[in-house]
Amino acid sequence: MNIKELYQEIILEHGKNPRNLRKTDNFNKDAKGNNPLCGDNVHIYLKLDEKKKVEDISFEGSGCAISMASASIMTDLIKGKEEPEVKEIVNDFLGMIKENPELKSKNLKEDEKTKLMCLSGVKQYPMRVKCATLSWHTLISAIDNTQEEINTEQLG
Amino acid sequence: MSISNIKKEFPIFNNKIHNNDLVYLDSANSSQKPQSVIDRVNEFYTNEFSNTGRSVHYLAVAATNLYENTRSSIQKYINAKDKNEIVFTKGATEAINLVANTFGQKYLEQGDEILITELEHHSNYVPWHFLRQSKGIKIEFAEINDDGEITLESIEKKITSKTKLIAITHLSNVTGAVLPVKEITELAHSKGIAVLVDGCQGAPHLKLDMQDIDCDFYAISCHKMYGPTGLGVLYAKKKWLEQLPPYQGGGGMINDVKKDSITYGDLPNKYEAGTMATAQVIAFDQSIKFLEKIGIENIVKHEQELIEYGQEILRKNNSVKLIGSPKNKGAVLSFTIKGVHPHDIATILDEDGVAIRAGHHCCQILHDKLGIPASARASLGVYNTKEDLDQLNSSINNCKKIFNL
Structure with a gap:
């Protein structure tokens, strides 16, 4: 596999100029995650409206191009979706990174799937999978209000 | 035993990594083993x-x-x-x-x-x-x-x-x-x-x-x-x-x-x-x-030459910043590249067969003091050569190219 398949333009671009890298005003859910071996860290802020629709999502943190791009693309794509949809998309993404060849979610449009599949290059780099999945695990932790800091070393 | 062709004592260097010769620059983490061991x-x-x-x-x-x-x-x-x-x-x-x-x-x-x-x-x-x-x-x-x-x-x-x-x-x-x-x-x-x-x-x-x-x-x-x-x-x-x-x-x-x-x-x-x-x-x-058999005096001399050469070429490489410039410096070259996270550097270098380490190297207190979450580190062993450091530099340039620097 060519290294350029991992570092596609879209990843480099999102890594350099991450979307939603800020803190949501009046957020009502949040969670922290960290990858102790790499030092990547992320803090996700969510604002859900009364119908549990994502009114705003943002993140703060630092990390490699893969982890920043993953958080950037994720936050862009989750905005405006409802909580059950969000959970379903997260599971679909994690399933794709882990083993599935493609994304199956009906809650994702084709162009959204294409964008997410740009992160599939990490499958060939087992040490880098955690970089791509950190913000996604942290998002679930925020939604479920587990109050537990996500630690990639303790995830299965 | 001459230090100039010491690499042949280490069978690991017979292997190709991603179809490239192995340039092992992670000896501070762990060194390779000679055949005799x-x-x-x-x-x-x-x-x-x-x-x-x-x-x-x-x-x-x-x-x-x-x-x-x-x-x-x-x-x-x-x-x-x-x-x-x-x-x-x-x-x-x-x-x-x-x-x-x-x-x-x-x-x-x-x-x-x-x-x-x-x-x-x-x-x-x-x-x-x-x-x-x-x-x-x-x-x-x-x-x-x-x-x-x-x-x-x-x-x-x-x-x-x-x-x-x-x-x-x-x-x-x-x-x-x-x-x-x-x-x-x-x-x-x-x-x-x-x-x-x-x-x-x-x-x-x-x-x-x-x-x-x-x-x-x-x-x-x-x-x-x-x-x-x-x-x-x-x-x-x-x-x-x-x-x-x-x-x-x-x-x-x-x-x-x-x-x-x-x-x-x-x-x-x-x-x-x-x-x-x-x-x-x-x-x-x-x-x-x-x-x-090599003699510690020869090892010190060889590694000092390499560390001076490594510092020289990396200092000339703009966007590379060496960490620390101690007068009495041992076999470690830690660095950052502005705009590229150390983990991305390590993954890209690995593709060329260049093995370095990225992270805080179990020194979080030091990295906090330096105000950086992580760094990239090329560390030397007795088997390294100037050619290895040239390859490091050229792979760093490739990394900069991928990141459009």
Whole structure:
């Protein structure tokens, strides 16, 4: 596999100029995650409206191009979706990174799937999978209000 | 043995990594192994295996002799006064934990201070933190200067009447700074303070003379010295090993065991409970022989040339920033590239067969001080060449190209 398949333009671009890298005003859910071996860290802020629709999502943190791009693309794509949809998309993404060849979610449009599949290059780099999945695990932790800091070393 | 074609002693370099020659620049993490060390492990298990020190049969006696030969070789190599000042452990980490447990248990009380530095690896901080929690001791940090060095003055500044132990690295695994351990020891001893030197990086790259440094404890990691994993050495002055309590209890470390009392064995058995890493100890003798055949003076000269060359080419490479510029620098080149995270650097370099490490290198305190979450590190071994450093530089350029820098 060519290294350029991992570092596609879209990843480099999102890594350099991450979307939603800020803190949501009046957020009502949040969670922290960290990858102790790499030092990547992320803090996700969510604002859900009364119908549990994502009114705003943002993140703060630092990390490699893969982890920043993953958080950037994720936050862009989750905005405006409802909580059950969000959970379903997260599971679909994690399933794709882990083993599935493609994304199956009906809650994702084709162009959204294409964008997410740009992160599939990490499958060939087992040490880098955690970089791509950190913000996604942290998002679930925020939604479920587990109050537990996500630690990639303790995830299965 | 000539250092110029030493690579051929290491079979790992016959392999291709992603279809490229291996450029191994991660020796501060762990060094590669010469064929003689690999063969020795195999030979011991194939033809000579027995446990040591217990049975009287032929193989047991032979294995015990081989095991003790390594102890003698190490004594000679580091110029320790007594063979029994060499204690085998499972690594340098265990060597430091041994001192923290025994010295801490016997001599430290609430309010006592241990002085370490901002350069320390977690293995020379966390064991003292345990004592901070269990005994209420304090840990003080000597501060680095702008060059990433620890000077005698920075140590002196933090010594108080409460300081009981100074625990310092010999050679920083991030900035490469070589600490003036002899001078620090002299200062410490003039104030009645004991000194532990973390020699993980010092031992593979510097000439060792325990009687000259005069430190009380020196921890060695064998797998960083072209030796097997699972093995470390604690050098400790005999007076300490005699005074301190045992570390772990078990077979081999006892003298007499009764229902109501136990007495412990003589040195060094007192600190080597249970079956030790026998094959590793026996093979490590070949690592010492390997180092002796090249000669530590030649190794120092070779690595100094490389480190100067490496600094020179990386300084010329714009957007690369070297971490630390100590006057006395050992075999480590840590750096950052503006706009590329160290983990991305490491993944991209790996594609060219260039193995480096990215992260905080178990030195989070230092990275916090430097204000960076991580760095990339190219570290040298006896087998590295100028061509390896040229390849490093060219792969860094490729990395910059991928990131449009």
